[in-house]
Amino acid sequence: MAGQDYNELLQIRREKLDELLDKGIAAYGGRFERSHVAREVVNDFEHLDGTEVTLAGRLMAKRGHGKASFADIQDGSGRIQIYVKLNEVGQEQYELFKKLDIGDIIGFRGTVFKTRMGEITVAVKTLTLLAKSLKPLPEKWHGLRDIELRYRQRYLDLIMNPESKKVFELRSRIIRYIRRYLNGHGFLEVETPMMQPIAGGATARPFVTYHNALDMQLYLRIAPELYLKRLLVGGFEKVYEINRNFRNEGISTKHNPEFTMLELYQAYADYHDMMDLTENLIVHTVRQVFDNFEFPYGEEKINFATPWTRVTMLDAVREHTGKEFAAMSDTEAIQAVKDLGLDTEEISSWGEAVNLAFEELVEPKLIQPTFVYDYPLDISPLAKKKEEDPRLTYRFELFICGREIANAFSELNDPIDQRRRFEAQLAKRARGDDEAHVMDEDYINALEYGMPPAGGLGIGIDRLVMLLTNSPSIRDVILFPLLRPRED
RNA sequence: GAGCCUGUAGCUCAGCCUGGCUAGAGCACCUGACUUUUAAUCAGGGUGUCGAAGGUUCGAAUCCUUCCAGGCUCACCA
Numbered sequence: 001m002a003g004q005d006y007n008e009l010l011q012i013r014r015e016k017l018d019e020l021l022d023k024g025i026a027a028y029g030g031r032f033e034r035s036h037v038a039r040e041v042v043n044d045f046e047h048l049d050g051t052e053v054t055l056a057g058r059l060m061a062k063r064g065h066g067k068a069s070f071a072d073i074q075d076g077s078g079r080i081q082i083y084v085k086l087n088e089v090g091q092e093q094y095e096l097f098k099k100l101d102i103g104d105i106i107g108f109r110g111t112v113f114k115t116r117m118g119e120i121t122v123a124v125k126t127l128t129l130l131a132k133s134l135k136p137l138p139e140k141w142h143g144l145r146d147i148e149l150r151y152r153q154r155y156l157d158l159i160m161n162p163e164s165k166k167v168f169e170l171r172s173r174i175i176r177y178i179r180r181y182l183n184g185h186g187f188l189e190v191e192t193p194m195m196q197p198i199a200g201g202a203t204a205r206p207f208v209t210y211h212n213a214l215d216m217q218l219y220l221r222i223a224p225e226l227y228l229k230r231l232l233v234g235g236f237e238k239v240y241e242i243n244r245n246f247r248n249e250g251i252s253t254k255h256n257p258e259f260t261m262l263e264l265y266q267a268y269a270d271y272h273d274m275m276d277l278t279e280n281l282i283v284h285t286v287r288q289v290f291d292n293f294e295f296p297y298g299e300e301k302i303n304f305a306t307p308w309t310r311v312t313m314l315d316a317v318r319e320h321t322g323k324e325f326a327a328m329s330d331t332e333a334i335q336a337v338k339d340l341g342l343d344t345e346e347i348s349s350w351g352e353a354v355n356l357a358f359e360e361l362v363e364p365k366l367i368q369p370t371f372v373y374d375y376p377l378d379i380s381p382l383a384k385k386k387e388e389d390p391r392l393t394y395r396f397e398l399f400i401c402g403r404e405i406a407n408a409f410s411e412l413n414d415p416i417d418q419r420r421r422f423e424a425q426l427a428k429r430a431r432g433d434d435e436a437h438v439m440d441e442d443y444i445n446a447l448e449y450g451m452p453p454a455g456g457l458g459i460g461i462d463r464l465v466m467l468l469t470n471s472p473s474i475r476d477v478i479l480f481p482l483l484r485p486r487e488d
Numbered sequence: 489g490a491g492c493c494u495g496u497a498g499c500u501c502a503g504c505c506u507g508g509c510u511a512g513a514g515c516a517c518c519u520g521a522c523u524u525u526u527a528a529u530c531a532g533g534g535u536g537u538c539g540a541a542g543g544u545u546c547g548a549a550u551c552c553u554u555c556c557a558g559g560c561u562c563a564c565c566a
Binding site: 007009010012013061063064065066067068069070072081083085087088101102113115116117119121123135136137139140142143144145146147148149152156160202204205245247249250252253254259261403405407435458462463473483484486 | 523562
């Protein structure tokens with residue numbers, strides 16, 4: 001930027017850049033063909049000892065010794081030491097090397113050897129500057145600690161903190177194995193609209209946007225659910241989507257406005273099948289990615305060994321509160337919740353009462369993977385009603401470490417019942433609940449053509465990755481979490 | 489949205505309670521020495537709008553107010 005004031009550190013690097021350009025040395029190179037990456041050289045030392053290799057990477061540390069120098073180079077696979085000697089590379093290249101800054105990206109060719117200190121090293125014959133770095137990197141020993149800078153300048157975090165990079169590599173692998181599992185089980189990956197005229201499929205406040213040419217308001221999706229089920233109507237029998245949802249809610253260590261969900265639907269299946277699938281999918285992924293079943297998470301230790309506990313919500317609530325809600329009326333249930341010391345201001349039905357007792361008094365205690373099933377109808381507008389008890393639905397959630405990881409049900413495929421449920425939601429909306437569902441006539445229309453009975457499942461990918469990588473904040477598993485822009 | 493905490497050099501941090509000489513350290517950087525070091529070492533050099541703006545005071549990084557950004561907890565949610 002013209003006219004910008006540089007402090008001395010930045011000024012010196014600009015001057016070095018000018019010097020290079022004056023000498024006709026390219027500061028920003030092009031294609032550079034590598035024969036190996038750092039990790040390969042280290043792992044394959046037995047075979048590579050004495051051979052010539054070509055690598056490239058970022059200069060991370062320099063240890064000059066007059067007419068010879070050591071340096072550490074970091075590439076995508078790890079780090080390796082290089083040894084640059086005046087009478088090996090010649091005056092000109094040695095001068096260039098001495099001028100290099102930590103942070104510069106270089107390519108080099110040289111011979112693999114081991115120093116007398118036992119460090120696997122490349123004795124450089126030629127080196128090429130590939131990208132001049134104009135800003136100093138964070139401190140080599142402590143790295144980048146400032147949590148705000150780590151999120152705002154993730155590139156620096158990734159350069160400096162290998163454990164942070166590791167988390168994102170694991171995230172990628174977790175998602176890869178989930179895809180592999182589902183693809184291997186006959187599921188078809190599809191993409192449904194992110195911009196929707198009606199934001200349905202969940203209870204949440206949406207982001208609003210606007211399409212100029214169509215002159216219409218659109219919403220960023222809060223869930224793909226209703227579109228995926230339209231695909232069941234269309235004849236796809238096993239579909240899934242792994243993609244972003246957007247919810248215009250508060251930000252916290254467990255919430256980012258955009259987050260990644262897996263949703264899948266399987267025709268002719270029910271929620272018991274979804275429990276089996278959830279367990280198999282997660283166990284398979286854990287085994288593939290980690291080859292380990294025990295995971296520390298904060299103070300807790302999660303054990304993924306199967307079979308996981310399966311308990312009905314009413315049993316779980318009875319077990320932890322001593323209250324038997326099954327036989328209660330609306331008013332009795334609300335009173336019971338009040339007796340448990342909870343605030344009943346927001347609730348008005350039996351189902352909400354049971355759910356409140358569950359969320360407040362049971363959920364936090366479900367540390368090991370636990371399926372809780374048969375959710376109240378009042379809070380489950382898209383789930384099929386339970387035949388034996390119409391106050392309940394065929395719905396379950398999976399809890400690990402007191403957090404909801406998965407939500408699933410036997411899908412409601414009765415268009416008449418679905419319309420009634422939407423209307424009940426509309427009534428809630430009229431009472432001021434702006435997160436309640438809105439009517440989706442086209443979805444009803446689709447159901448009227450006939451949707452096969454089906455099981456559906458949603459898994460919060462970010463939260464699963466948090467658990468599996470022992471990350472305390474969702475921002476630790478999202479590369480670029482939303483932050484307020486900084487003015488200065 | 490509420491409560492508590494944080495913001496000092498490029499980075500990691502002292503200093504703030506209890507106001508007082510020119511604001512410190514380590515890394516990084518600059519100059520010099522050093523041809524197998526590895527948080528290399530040795531000698532020398534401080535590079536700063538103390539988050540911002542007001543206020544109190546003879547004097548503010550330090551005390552007060554407001555604002556900005558972030559963190560944690562709670563609320564909402566997944």
